[in-house]
Amino acid sequence: MIMADKISIVINGKPREIPEGTFLLDAVRKEGITVPTLCHHKDLMPSGTCRLCICEIEVRGKKKLVTACNYPVREPLEVWTDSETVTRHRRILAEMYLGRWPNVRAVREIAGLCGVSESRFKGRYTEEDPQSCILCGHCVRACREFALERILDFAGRGIHRHIAMPFNEVDPHCIGCTSCAYVCPTGAIQIVDDLNQPVDPQMIRDHGMKVNAEMANLDPVQCRMREVGTANIVDVMNQYDLLPVKNYKYGSHPEVWKIDSKMLKAKYFTQNMPDGCWKGCSMACAKTIDDFELRTGPYKGQKVCVDGPEYETAAGGSNMGCFDADFIAEFNFYCDTYGIDTISAATTIAFVMECFENGVIDTGVTGGLELNFGSGDEVLELLHQMARGEGFGVDVGQGIRWLKDKWENEYGADRKFMDDIGMETKGLEVSEYVTKESLAQQCGYGMAIKGPQHDEAWLIFMDMVNNELPTYEHKAEALHYFPLWRTWFGLYGLCKLCWNDVVPADNKMTSEPQKVPDHVNNYFKFVEGMTGIKLDEQKMLDQSARVYNLQRVMSRMLGYGTRRDDYMPYRALGPVTAEEYESRQDRYDKQLREIVGVDPEGRSTSEKIKILRDYREDQYDKTVSVVYRRRGWDDNGVPTVERLKELGIDLPELVAIVEKNRG
Amino acid sequence: MQDLETISREVNRDLRAYKATLMVCTGTGCISAGAFNVRDALNRILKEKSLESDYLVIGTGCNGFCAVGPIVVVQPEGIFYQKVKAKGDVEEIVEKHLQKGSVVERLLYRDPATGQRFQTMADIGFFSKQRPIALRNKGIIDPENIEHYIGRGGYRAIRGILESGSPDEVIESVIKSGIRGRGGGGFPAGIKWRSAREAALQRREIPYVVCNADEGDPGAFMDRSIIEADPHSVIEGMMIGAFSVGANEGFVYVRKEYPLAMARLGKAIRQARERGLLGKNIFETEFSFDIHIHRGAGAFVCGESTALMASMSGKAGEPRAKYVHNVEYGYRDKPTVLNNVETWANIPVIIEKGSDWFASIGTGNVRENPWGGSSGTKVFSLVGAINNTGLVEVPMGVTLREIIYEIGGGIPGGRRFKAVQTGGPSGGCIPVEKLDMPVDFDSLTEAGSMMGSGGMIVMDDRTCMVDVAKYFTGFLMDESCGKCTPCREGLPALYETLDRICNGQGKEGDIEFLEEVSETVSATSLCQLGGTAGNPILSTIRYFRDEYHAHIRDKRCPAGHCKALITYSINHEKCTGCTLCALKCPSGAITGEKKQTHRIDPLKCIKCGICFEVCNFDAVEVK
Incomplete structure (x- = not known):
C-alpha cells in the first residue's frame, strides 16, 4: 500500500501530523473531540449536507468555515472546532432541525449537544412524527454505495425535498437488501417483511451490513x-x-x-x-x-x-x-x-x-x-x-x-x-494457477478430494502473495483447516467470496489473518441469526470433517482416495524441461545453492532439474504424510477408524470400506 | 479552408457594394416588439421598388437599447430609428430616407428630459458613454452569418495563437489582462485555466471547457444577448481556452428558455464546422476541437458550476462541495474550465489587442495581481424603474450614477431613485448614498451586494424594500435545491418572517432573527446560492432599517406598497368626479356621481392600486 504524505495541522491549538487526504472530521474525532453530525455515517461517503460539522480553518492565512466531514486535508492548516462563530452557526442549524423535526431522537440529541432546547423555526413545515425522515441521505448513499443501485433518491426542491423511488412507485428493481433501513437514523424506513422467518433478523443484518460497508469502502482499494x-x-x-x-x-x-x-x-x-x-x-x-x-x-x-x-x-x-x-x-x-x-x-x-x-x-x-x-x-x-x-x-x-x-x-x-x-x-x-513455488498450493490441489481445483484449498494467495504461511507447520495446518472451512460453505450453501476476497481493514492485526477471523464470525452469525444455533470454530470444523471424511471414504469406495491418487504431475511441482528451468535459472540455481545445498556451478541443466526434482518431490511427499496425520488418516491417506469414531460416523459399512482398503 | 483575409475582403466588398445597409435589431426584445415584421416589410418594399440590389437589410443581434425597439439603424451614416412600426414607418424610411436622402425626424430618438432629437447612435447618451468590448459586434453584424464575424476580424486571434503561440503564453496573457469571471464569482479566468492545465498535465487527462449560459437571474439578459448578437465570439473564446488547457471538446450549457440563442449558437457551430474552424486539425495544426450544446431545463441552481456539471452528466442539478475544484475534477471527473458567456466573448479581444490594453481599462492594478482590481468592461442589463431599459457595457469603475442617469436616462415619471439591486436575486440593494460608488467586483461586495452576472434592477420611491427582500428571498427559496440544511430550512423561515412583516404582523425581534438567520444561511450553505442568499435581507436591513421599523412598529409601509398596511382614499379637494377610477375599479369599491367627489369603500377595496395609477389629478392617495 502506498503511504500518503503527512501533513502538519493544528487542531484546537494542538499540532498534529495526519496523512494527506484525510477528511478533517476523521482527524478531529481521532483527537477525541466531539463534532455534531446528522448526515455523516462512518461507512458512507461524506455528503456535507447537514452542515453541523462546520469548523473554522485557516489556510494560507485565510480563515473560512468548512464542513469537516468532506474537507480533505491537502495542505497545512489550523482548525478550531468550536470557535464562537462555529458554535453560533451550529446553534442556529440545530434550531432549524429542532423546529422541523422536534420529536426525532437523533435531532434532539444533536440539539442538546449544541445547547439548543427551543426552536424559533417551528411552523408550517414542522413534522411531529418521532420517526420522520430528516433528509440525512444515508439511505440514498447506502443504496448507491452498498448495493450499487439507484432505487432511492431525493425528489422535490427546497423545502419540498423528500425521499422517493422513481415516479413515486415501488421500484421493482429494489432487491430488498435492507441497507437503507439499516442506516436510517430515525426509523423512517422500516422493514415490513423478513423472508424465511429468521430467528434473529437483526443479527443477520448487523453482520451483512458490515460486509456491505467493507465492499463499499475497501473493495476499491483491495480487490476491485x-x-x-x-x-x-x-x-x-x-x-x-x-x-x-x-x-x-x-x-x-x-x-x-x-x-x-x-x-x-x-x-x-x-x-x-x-x-x-x-x-x-x-x-x-x-x-x-x-x-x-x-x-x-x-x-x-x-x-x-x-x-x-x-x-x-x-x-x-x-x-x-x-x-x-x-x-x-x-x-x-x-x-x-x-x-x-x-x-x-x-x-x-x-x-x-x-x-x-x-x-x-x-x-x-x-x-x-x-x-x-x-x-x-x-x-x-x-x-x-x-x-x-x-x-x-x-x-x-x-x-x-x-x-x-x-x-x-x-x-x-x-x-x-x-x-x-x-x-x-x-x-x-488442474485449475489455472502455477503452483511450482507454492508447496501449500501443490498439496491443496493434489490432496483435494474431488481433484485439483481451487474450490477446496486455494492457498496460493496467502502462501505466495501475502506470505502468510511461512513455515512448514503453517502449511500443514492450513491444509487441515482450509479444506474443512471451504467444505463448510458447501454444507450451508453459502457463497465464499465475501469471506476472504475483501478483508477488514485491520485484518492484518489479527492473530490469524489468513483465516480472516472477523469474516468467519460473520458466517457463524448468519447461521445463528437464521437458525438460532450458535457456532464456533471447533463446531464448524467438526461439522465439515464429518462430510469431508465421508467424501474421502466414498472416494475410496470408488477406487480413488489413497496416497497414489494424491500426487501431482511434476509440472505442478517444478520445471520439467530445460527451457522451463533456464527461463527462471537464477531462481532455481539460488534454491539449489541455499535450500538444497548443492552448488549449481558447472552442472548441466538436466542434472540440475534432476536434483531439484528429487528435492521437491521429497518435500511434497513429506508434506502429504504430515497432512494425513493432521487429518487423522493413515499414511496411505485413508481415514482411521478412530477418526471416524471421533466424528461419530463409524457406521459399519464405512468402517468396512476403511478396513478393507487399508494399505 | 479558405483564407480568412479572402473571406473578409469579399464579404466587406459585397457589403460596400450596397448604397446603404439597414440594421434591424432582431434580439429577443425587439422581436417581441415586432422586429421580424419590420425586417420583412423592409425587404418587401425594397423588392417592390426594385431596390434590393441597392440596399441590404440585415437582422442583427440585440442592439442594447431595448426600451425603444424595434430599432433600425441605417449604415454607413448610423442614423438611428426607434420604435419603428412595420406599417407606415417602414415606407417612410424607404421613400424619404433611402430614396430622397432626408432623415425621418419623427422616428429619431428623443431625449425624454430635453426633448432634443438625435440622429446617430454616437450622439445618444445611452450609447456614447458605453465601451463595447464583449458586445463589440452587436448591431453591426448578422449573427447568423459567419462571414460577417470574419469580416470584422473574427477568428484571427485563434489563428494567431495556433500559428505562433504556446498554451503557457496564452494563459500568461489572460492572467496579465486581469479578466475576472463575468458570471458572478469574479475569479481570475487565467488562473483558473492555469490550474486546469496543470491538473490535466499531472493526471494525463484531457480536460474540458464549458461555457455557462444558464443565465437565471430575474431581469438579466446579458449572456443571452451576447449569444444572440455574436455567437462566434463565444466560440472563438472557447477555442482559445481549449487550446490553452489542452481540451478538444467543449460544451455550452444553455437554458431551454433561450430558443433564439440556442438556434443562433447551433447555426454558428455548424457554420464553423463547415469552414473547418471547428473539428479536426484546425488551421492545419494539431489542434482539434468541437463544441456541443447542452440544453438545461432552467433551474436557477444549475448556474452554479458543480450543479451545472451534475446536470450535464444527467444527474439532478445539485451542487457538491468545492473543496476539490472543477479545474481538478469537473465534468466526467476530468479537469474542467467553466467560464460564462461574457468571459469567453472577451477572450479573443484580449488576445488580439493584448493584455496591457485590457488591463488599462477598469480599476486597480491587475498586472501584478489579478485580484488587485477589476479590468475591462462589464455588461449590465439595466431594468426596472429606468427610462432607458437595455443592455449596456461600461468600463469597470464607472459610477452607479453614470450608469443610471447618463446611460439609463434616470427614473421615469419624475420619481425619486431609491435603490439599485445588483448581482441578481442574491445580490443586494444599494441606496442613493452610494450612487457615486465605482462599479467593480470589490466595491460591490464591500457594499453588501455583488457583481453577479450583471443584472441591475433600478427601484424608485414606490418600491418597498421589505417587499423586495421578500420577493428575492421567495425566489431563492423556490430555487433552492434543498440539499443542505441552512438553505432548505432557513429560507422558508426567512420568507415567512418577511411575509409576516409585510402583512403587518411583524414583531420586535424579527429584524434580529432575520439578521441572525441570514448570516448563518450565508456562512454555512453548501453552494453560493445559499452562500449569498442572505444578501437581499442583510443589505436592505443595512440601508433601509427604518423601513423595516415602520412596518413592524408603526404597521406602515412607507412606499405604499404592502397591501395589508395601506389604505387608498380620495382627496376631496383634488377629485373632479371624472369617474375614471370608478370605471376601472375591478371590485366596485369606488362610488360617486359624475362631477361629484368619489369615495372608496375600504371593505370592498382590494388595494390593487389601479385607481391610483389612472387618476389624472393625483386625487387618489395611499397611506
Whole structure:
C-alpha cells in the first residue's frame, strides 16, 4: 500500500501530523473531540449536507468555515472546532432541525449537544412524527454505495425535498437488501417483511451490513471485485509469476496486458451490477460483455451477451498462449453455451498444444489442426468439434488422462513426458494457477478430494502473495483447516467470496489473518441469526470433517482416495524441461545453492532439474504424510477408524470400506 | 479552408457594394416588439421598388437599447430609428430616407428630459458613454452569418495563437489582462485555466471547457444577448481556452428558455464546422476541437458550476462541495474550465489587442495581481424603474450614477431613485448614498451586494424594500435545491418572517432573527446560492432599517406598497368626479356621481392600486 504524505495541522491549538487526504472530521474525532453530525455515517461517503460539522480553518492565512466531514486535508492548516462563530452557526442549524423535526431522537440529541432546547423555526413545515425522515441521505448513499443501485433518491426542491423511488412507485428493481433501513437514523424506513422467518433478523443484518460497508469502502482499494470481478487477479498473478502460460510452463508473459483487468474493463465489460444470486449481496463480482459479435461457430455474426470472463477463463487463455481478449470472450461464450467447463477445456487443450509442439502428436492426429500455442482460431474449431462430436474434438473432449492412455497405446507416445506435463490429478484437469513455488498450493490441489481445483484449498494467495504461511507447520495446518472451512460453505450453501476476497481493514492485526477471523464470525452469525444455533470454530470444523471424511471414504469406495491418487504431475511441482528451468535459472540455481545445498556451478541443466526434482518431490511427499496425520488418516491417506469414531460416523459399512482398503 | 483575409475582403466588398445597409435589431426584445415584421416589410418594399440590389437589410443581434425597439439603424451614416412600426414607418424610411436622402425626424430618438432629437447612435447618451468590448459586434453584424464575424476580424486571434503561440503564453496573457469571471464569482479566468492545465498535465487527462449560459437571474439578459448578437465570439473564446488547457471538446450549457440563442449558437457551430474552424486539425495544426450544446431545463441552481456539471452528466442539478475544484475534477471527473458567456466573448479581444490594453481599462492594478482590481468592461442589463431599459457595457469603475442617469436616462415619471439591486436575486440593494460608488467586483461586495452576472434592477420611491427582500428571498427559496440544511430550512423561515412583516404582523425581534438567520444561511450553505442568499435581507436591513421599523412598529409601509398596511382614499379637494377610477375599479369599491367627489369603500377595496395609477389629478392617495 502506498503511504500518503503527512501533513502538519493544528487542531484546537494542538499540532498534529495526519496523512494527506484525510477528511478533517476523521482527524478531529481521532483527537477525541466531539463534532455534531446528522448526515455523516462512518461507512458512507461524506455528503456535507447537514452542515453541523462546520469548523473554522485557516489556510494560507485565510480563515473560512468548512464542513469537516468532506474537507480533505491537502495542505497545512489550523482548525478550531468550536470557535464562537462555529458554535453560533451550529446553534442556529440545530434550531432549524429542532423546529422541523422536534420529536426525532437523533435531532434532539444533536440539539442538546449544541445547547439548543427551543426552536424559533417551528411552523408550517414542522413534522411531529418521532420517526420522520430528516433528509440525512444515508439511505440514498447506502443504496448507491452498498448495493450499487439507484432505487432511492431525493425528489422535490427546497423545502419540498423528500425521499422517493422513481415516479413515486415501488421500484421493482429494489432487491430488498435492507441497507437503507439499516442506516436510517430515525426509523423512517422500516422493514415490513423478513423472508424465511429468521430467528434473529437483526443479527443477520448487523453482520451483512458490515460486509456491505467493507465492499463499499475497501473493495476499491483491495480487490476491485465490483469493478472487474475476479479478473482483477490476472494482473496480480502475472506480477507474482503465478499466471499459467503455455501449459503452466511459465507464470507471466509480456503480452498479458492484452487480457488483463485493465483491458477487460476498458474495452469489454459493460454490465456492472449486483447479479442477484444472493439477495442484497453487494459484491457484484459477475461481469458481462454485451453486444459481443461472434466470429465462429453456429452463432457466427450474431451479437451475444458473454457471461464473464472470470479469472479462470482469462487465465485459460494465457495457458493456451492466446493473449487475445476477443478470443477469450468467444471461448467463454461457446464453453458456456455448449456446457463445457472452461478450465478443463483450456487445460486439456494447453496439454494438447504442448504435445503438438513437441511432436508427440501431429496434424495426422489432430485432423489437420495446427494446434500451436496461441492458435486461437484452431482452439475455437476444436471446441466446435467437441460439441458436434466430430473429428479430433471427440478425443480431446475425453480429457487429459484419457488422451495420455490413447496416445501411449496407439502412437507409442512418451508416457513419462505426458505424465509430467499432463496437468491432471484423479482425472480432473488442474485449475489455472502455477503452483511450482507454492508447496501449500501443490498439496491443496493434489490432496483435494474431488481433484485439483481451487474450490477446496486455494492457498496460493496467502502462501505466495501475502506470505502468510511461512513455515512448514503453517502449511500443514492450513491444509487441515482450509479444506474443512471451504467444505463448510458447501454444507450451508453459502457463497465464499465475501469471506476472504475483501478483508477488514485491520485484518492484518489479527492473530490469524489468513483465516480472516472477523469474516468467519460473520458466517457463524448468519447461521445463528437464521437458525438460532450458535457456532464456533471447533463446531464448524467438526461439522465439515464429518462430510469431508465421508467424501474421502466414498472416494475410496470408488477406487480413488489413497496416497497414489494424491500426487501431482511434476509440472505442478517444478520445471520439467530445460527451457522451463533456464527461463527462471537464477531462481532455481539460488534454491539449489541455499535450500538444497548443492552448488549449481558447472552442472548441466538436466542434472540440475534432476536434483531439484528429487528435492521437491521429497518435500511434497513429506508434506502429504504430515497432512494425513493432521487429518487423522493413515499414511496411505485413508481415514482411521478412530477418526471416524471421533466424528461419530463409524457406521459399519464405512468402517468396512476403511478396513478393507487399508494399505 | 479558405483564407480568412479572402473571406473578409469579399464579404466587406459585397457589403460596400450596397448604397446603404439597414440594421434591424432582431434580439429577443425587439422581436417581441415586432422586429421580424419590420425586417420583412423592409425587404418587401425594397423588392417592390426594385431596390434590393441597392440596399441590404440585415437582422442583427440585440442592439442594447431595448426600451425603444424595434430599432433600425441605417449604415454607413448610423442614423438611428426607434420604435419603428412595420406599417407606415417602414415606407417612410424607404421613400424619404433611402430614396430622397432626408432623415425621418419623427422616428429619431428623443431625449425624454430635453426633448432634443438625435440622429446617430454616437450622439445618444445611452450609447456614447458605453465601451463595447464583449458586445463589440452587436448591431453591426448578422449573427447568423459567419462571414460577417470574419469580416470584422473574427477568428484571427485563434489563428494567431495556433500559428505562433504556446498554451503557457496564452494563459500568461489572460492572467496579465486581469479578466475576472463575468458570471458572478469574479475569479481570475487565467488562473483558473492555469490550474486546469496543470491538473490535466499531472493526471494525463484531457480536460474540458464549458461555457455557462444558464443565465437565471430575474431581469438579466446579458449572456443571452451576447449569444444572440455574436455567437462566434463565444466560440472563438472557447477555442482559445481549449487550446490553452489542452481540451478538444467543449460544451455550452444553455437554458431551454433561450430558443433564439440556442438556434443562433447551433447555426454558428455548424457554420464553423463547415469552414473547418471547428473539428479536426484546425488551421492545419494539431489542434482539434468541437463544441456541443447542452440544453438545461432552467433551474436557477444549475448556474452554479458543480450543479451545472451534475446536470450535464444527467444527474439532478445539485451542487457538491468545492473543496476539490472543477479545474481538478469537473465534468466526467476530468479537469474542467467553466467560464460564462461574457468571459469567453472577451477572450479573443484580449488576445488580439493584448493584455496591457485590457488591463488599462477598469480599476486597480491587475498586472501584478489579478485580484488587485477589476479590468475591462462589464455588461449590465439595466431594468426596472429606468427610462432607458437595455443592455449596456461600461468600463469597470464607472459610477452607479453614470450608469443610471447618463446611460439609463434616470427614473421615469419624475420619481425619486431609491435603490439599485445588483448581482441578481442574491445580490443586494444599494441606496442613493452610494450612487457615486465605482462599479467593480470589490466595491460591490464591500457594499453588501455583488457583481453577479450583471443584472441591475433600478427601484424608485414606490418600491418597498421589505417587499423586495421578500420577493428575492421567495425566489431563492423556490430555487433552492434543498440539499443542505441552512438553505432548505432557513429560507422558508426567512420568507415567512418577511411575509409576516409585510402583512403587518411583524414583531420586535424579527429584524434580529432575520439578521441572525441570514448570516448563518450565508456562512454555512453548501453552494453560493445559499452562500449569498442572505444578501437581499442583510443589505436592505443595512440601508433601509427604518423601513423595516415602520412596518413592524408603526404597521406602515412607507412606499405604499404592502397591501395589508395601506389604505387608498380620495382627496376631496383634488377629485373632479371624472369617474375614471370608478370605471376601472375591478371590485366596485369606488362610488360617486359624475362631477361629484368619489369615495372608496375600504371593505370592498382590494388595494390593487389601479385607481391610483389612472387618476389624472393625483386625487387618489395611499397611506
